[in-house]
Amino acid sequence: xxxxxxxxxxxxxxxxxxxxxxxxxxxxxxxVGGPADAVATPPDRWALAALLRACARRRIPHTVLGNGFNxxxxxxxxxxxxxxxxxxxxxxxxxxxxxxxxxxxTHTTLTRFCRERGLAxxxxxxxxxxxxxGWVAMNAGVPQREAKDVVREVEVxxxxxxxxxxxxxxxxxxxxxxxxxxxxxxxxxxxxxxVRPGGRDRVEAEIDRHLAKRAGSQPLDRPSCGSVxxxxxxxxxxxxxxxxxxxxxxxxxxxxxxxxxxxxxxxGDATAADVLALIERARGEVARxxxxxLETEVRVLGREAA
Ligand SMILES: Cc1cc2nc3c(=O)[nH]c(=O)nc-3n(C[C@H](O)[C@H](O)[C@H](O)COP(=O)(O)OP(=O)(O)OC[C@H]3O[C@@H](n4cnc5c(N)ncnc54)[C@H](O)[C@@H]3O)c2cc1C
Numbered sequence: 309x310x311x312x313x314x315x316x317x318x319x320x321x322x323x324x325x326x327x328x329x330x331x332x333x334x335x336x337x338x339x340v341g342g343p344a345d346a347v348a349t350p351p352d353r354w355a356l357a358a359l360l361r362a363c364a365r366r367r368i369p370h371t372v373l374g375n376g377f378n379x380x381x382x383x384x385x386x387x388x389x390x391x392x393x394x395x396x397x398x399x400x401x402x403x404x405x406x407x408x409x410x411x412x413x414t415h416t417t418l419t420r421f422c423r424e425r426g427l428a429x430x431x432x433x434x435x436x437x438x439x440x441x442g443w444v445a446m447n448a449g450v451p452q453r454e455a456k457d458v459v460r461e462v463e464v465x466x467x468x469x470x471x472x473x474x475x476x477x478x479x480x481x482x483x484x485x486x487x488x489x490x491x492x493x494x495x496x497x498x499x500x501x502x503v504r505p506g507g508r509d510r511v512e513a514e515i516d517r518h519l520a521k522r523a524g525s526q527p528l529d530r531p532s533c534g535s536v537x538x539x540x541x542x543x544x545x546x547x548x549x550x551x552x553x554x555x556x557x558x559x560x561x562x563x564x565x566x567x568x569x570x571x572x573x574x575x576g577d578a579t580a581a582d583v584l585a586l587i588e589r590a591r592g593e594v595a596r597x598x599x600x601x602l603e604t605e606v607r608v609l610g611r612e613a614a
Pocket of ligand 1: 379446448494495526527
């Protein structure tokens with residue numbers, strides 16, 4: 309819990325861009341999770357840097373969040389400040405076949421931008437919900453293609469807000485659903501993405517193909533956080549969970565989706581504890597039956613409920 313003096317110090321720096329004790333269920337897609345001590349939505353880079361400086365000075369932890377499509381916060385809530393970059397939405401074409409997208413640009417906007425201009429290269433991301441920041445931080449993608457294939461450079465602010473750098477491809481260590489090598493607490497400000505002229509009809513058709521594939525294979529009608537586990541090498545987490553007989557299994561309000569066994573859906577009244585118990589049940593059953601240890605793709609943050 310954040311102390312009174314810490315609250316006052318942050319209020320002085322962030323003013324209206326700061327709210328205290330905000331339920332994280334409001335900004336995570338599974339709609340579970342306890343309150344964040346504070347949530348900040350800095351209006352620009354200067355305000356963001358000032359906030360990071362103030363957090364560093366008072367040793368207040370911060371967590372950068374996109375749109376929470378890959379994040380679960382435990383029921384006890386989140387220490388310190390959750391920083392949301394929804395004001396960072398600039399998206400523009402750059403000479404030489406590039407887009408510069410700020411971290412808060414949503415994937416829907418990015419897809420629409422490419423569709424309208426007939427820009428090819430990013431169609432595979434159509435329907436992956438979230439922001440450019442989350443996409444880069446997660447190296448999000450589909451089996452054949454992921455963020456690392458199109459990200460040419462990432463602009464990063466250091467955890468204390470003191471230094472801004474442009475990291476080219478050689479300095480970015482993308483792995484399966486992760487970007488390694490950034491200091492913890494670094495903030496991705498923007499990314500330079502490679503695109504090429506593709507012809508509007510062709511780009512549109514490719515985007516629609518990706519969206520249709522998703523609509524048929526994912527439970528898009530209930531809150532979820534997408535794939536819960538990473539696919540183990542040469543296999544699919546969903547197949548293993550289904551083979552363990554867990555499709556449809558429930559803990560409280562959380563359920564392993566009947567449509568895709570690597571998705572957990574919130575039936576309306578789930579808690580983070582329900583979801584995490586179901587995750588451990590799936591992990592345990594798959595290990596027992598198939599001798600495969602499943603690793604979570606979803607990021608779990610925050611403190612246990614008291
Ligand atoms: C229905 C559904 C389908 C999905 N399909 C796919 C899919 O096909 N492929 C796939 O890869 N994923 C998929 N996902 C997961 C999710 O969409 C992606 O991981 C997405 O990139 C998350 O973006 P976000 O902005 O919501 O990130 P968040 O969940 O908010 O954050 C994810 C991580 O990134 C970090 N982060 C976010 N922004 C920044 C920033 N600016 N600077 C530093 N760190 C940051 C956060 O700290 C956190 O660790 C799906 C999710 C759902 C709900």
